[in-house]
Amino acid sequence: MTQIILGSVNVFCTFGGLYVVKKCGRRKALMVGAAWMMICFLVYSFVGHFSLDPVNPANTPAAGNVLIVFSCLFIVAFATTWGPLVWAVVAELYPAKYRAPAMAIATASNWLWNFLMSFFTRFITDAIDYFYGLVFAACCAMLVAVVFFFLVESKDRSLEEIDTMYLLHVNPISSSKWDEKNVSESGDSSARHSTHGDEHVEGP
Secondary structure (H helix, E strand, O other): OHHHHHHHHHHHHHHHHHHHHHHHOHHHHHHHHHHHHHHHHHHHHHHHHHOOOOOOHHHOHHHHHHHHHHHHHHHHHHHHHHHHHHHHHHHHHOOOOOHHHHHHHHHHHHHHHHHHHHHHHHHHHHHHHHHHHHHHHHHHHHHHHHHHHHOOOOOOOOHHHHHHHHHOOOOHHHHHHOOHHHHHHHHHHHHHHHHHHHHHHOOO
16 A cells, blocks of 8 residues: 555656746756755654664554655655656756767666665665665755756756856856856957957058
């Protein structure tokens, strides 16, 4: 029954991700999603370690219900932000020349780490049980920092504009306010000044 609930939440919330990315943009959605998932992992870790009966979970139904609720909340956060949105960001991130191989590497690394986590989770949880969630909470905290400092806002921008933003080293923190028209106007102004300067240099 729990798997049915979690699976249903995942499916329905994925459609909500389409609205979130259109309304909020990449940076806000990814940072809020990562922070939200981090909180869920922290609650899951501490409640599971300190409150849940590891031998017979039925003896601690309140703790079990908390774990189910926060599992659902985590899935909501993932399915509306990082689940679908990260692939849009990966597709926008690289120049056209390297986009195909870079996306292939990103997809392959995703599957590789999925396999490694699935394989080693049993051994890790046997050693530290629910505190394993703290590892993922720390990863989510790092994701917030990476997005905040390094990812430009690409909402409603063309691939050419995104490439230009990275080439010009646009500050990611203020990238949502960046306007390509200002760059074009600045370039035209510089060209006009250069032309006028050449005219004044000409001799009699």
